[in-house]
Amino acid sequence: MSFVKEFAKGLWKELPPFRLVLGLCPTLAVTKSAADGLGMGAAVIFVLVLSNAIISMVRKIIPKKVRIACFIVIAASLVVAVELLMQAYAYPLYQSLGIFVPLIVVNCIILGRAEAFASKNPVHLSIADGLGMGIGFTMSLTFLGALREVFGAGKLFGATVFGPDFKPFTFMVEAPGAFVCLGLILGAMNYLAIWQSKRKGLPEPSLAASCGGCRACSIGESKQIMQEG
Amino acid sequence: MNYFEMLIAAIFVNNIILAQYLGCCPFVGCSKDRGVAIGMGAAVTFVASMATAFTWLMQKYVLNPFGLGYLQTLVFILVIASLVQFVEMFLKKMVPPLYKSLGIFLPLITTNCAVLGLAILAQRNEFGLGVSVFYAFSAALGFTLALFLMAGIRERLVISRVPKSMQGTSIGLVMAGLMSLTFFAFQGMIG
Numbered sequence: 001m002s003f004v005k006e007f008a009k010g011l012w013k014e015l016p017p018f019r020l021v022l023g024l025c026p027t028l029a030v031t032k033s034a035a036d037g038l039g040m041g042a043a044v045i046f047v048l049v050l051s052n053a054i055i056s057m058v059r060k061i062i063p064k065k066v067r068i069a070c071f072i073v074i075a076a077s078l079v080v081a082v083e084l085l086m087q088a089y090a091y092p093l094y095q096s097l098g099i100f101v102p103l104i105v106v107n108c109i110i111l112g113r114a115e116a117f118a119s120k121n122p123v124h125l126s127i128a129d130g131l132g133m134g135i136g137f138t139m140s141l142t143f144l145g146a147l148r149e150v151f152g153a154g155k156l157f158g159a160t161v162f163g164p165d166f167k168p169f170t171f172m173v174e175a176p177g178a179f180v181c182l183g184l185i186l187g188a189m190n191y192l193a194i195w196q197s198k199r200k201g202l203p204e205p206s207l208a209a210s211c212g213g214c215r216a217c218s219i220g221e222s223k224q225i226m227q228e229g
Numbered sequence: 230m231n232y233f234e235m236l237i238a239a240i241f242v243n244n245i246i247l248a249q250y251l252g253c254c255p256f257v258g259c260s261k262d263r264g265v266a267i268g269m270g271a272a273v274t275f276v277a278s279m280a281t282a283f284t285w286l287m288q289k290y291v292l293n294p295f296g297l298g299y300l301q302t303l304v305f306i307l308v309i310a311s312l313v314q315f316v317e318m319f320l321k322k323m324v325p326p327l328y329k330s331l332g333i334f335l336p337l338i339t340t341n342c343a344v345l346g347l348a349i350l351a352q353r354n355e356f357g358l359g360v361s362v363f364y365a366f367s368a369a370l371g372f373t374l375a376l377f378l379m380a381g382i383r384e385r386l387v388i389s390r391v392p393k394s395m396q397g398t399s400i401g402l403v404m405a406g407l408m409s410l411t412f413f414a415f416q417g418m419i420g
Contacts, residue, residue: 183402
């Protein structure tokens with residue numbers, strides 16, 4: 001039961017980029033087309049599930065002080081594996097994702113889940129968490145990619161959507177469109193969450209926090225890390 | 230390309246955040262106060278320049294001679310992590326005033342994709358050592374500029390009436406989009 005619960009939370013309630021605001025860089029950068037988003041998502045699922053599983057297995061033997069370094073080493077080894085696999089079997093995708101494949105290692109989603117979940121929970125739950133979060137991330141990236149591709153290039157997965165008279169809205173595939181689209185989607189998600197809890201008579205939910213408590217960004221947390229270490 | 234052109238291109242034309250989407254997390258997370266933005270920017274500039282120099286040497290004298298190019302990601306992130314750790318210890322002991330102002334940002338920087346991203350980009354562009362460091366330095370200045378501008382806008386946003394569901398990160402990203410549109414105007418200025 002709890003396996004299903006941990007899996008399902010990543011799909012909607014804690015959707016990584018839109019609800020937790022985790023992993024913004026790849027979300028913005030590789031969503032020029034739906035296919036790129038899907039490919040990036042697949043790579044992240046691979047790394048996230050395995051890193052969650054491995055970290056959860058060794059969580060009792062990692063000393064608390066150097067845990068972040070250990071997480072990074074584990075994630076980096078998996079990213080190297082992904083890079084090699086992509087070079088072998090999906091070279092065009094590897095080229096179009098460019099620098100963002102090696103950058104999976106510093107994606108807050110990996111370290112964030114390691115710190116918040118895998119280092120405290122047993123292996124099967126961590127795998128469920130990684131799988132759910134990874135699939136949620138892939139869905140979001142594909143959705144954003146599809147949105148930008150449809151309006152920005154008039155295509156979806158490379159197939160033409162609109163008639164020949166369609167003038168592409170180039171803004172959407174360029175950098176500004178990425179920021180604005182993501183901002184508006186976050187707003188819509190917040191709106192939905194507020195509306196839902198109003199209907200059920202619950203207290204107002206907290207809005208999508210910046211970076212979902214990934215320690216890498218909040219000053220207060222980092223002070224704490226410094227005092228610990 | 231001479232150094233001046235490179236500086237302008239890295240700060241305005243190919244701004245690391247607004248055109249290349251690197252370092253978006255601190256851009257959203259650490260841009261609530263102008264002082265914090267400057268501190269973060271200075272720390273990133275310092276670490277990114279040093280990290281690019283070290284990773285360049287690592288690539289040239291360790292990875293390439295032994296044919297270990299595929300371990301680039303793993304080695305670079307380890308170099309950056311230990312460098313950050315070392316810089317922190319060094320500043321704490323030797324330059325306490327600097328440590329006081331930059332210290333709290335240093336642990337955040339290991340997982341900043343701008344630092345790793347610049348180190349890898351410098352390799353992919355096949356720059357020499359000096360050019361790599363200068364490139365990282367100027368791109369990090371661009372990072373600081375974007376962060377500072379964003380913090381300035383956000384300080385105003387606090388007192389403006391934003392619809393409830395758009396508050397916080399959401400409106401921040403839309404503002405970033407508008408800023409990025411402004412920077413887009415520099416496109417084509419330098420080849």
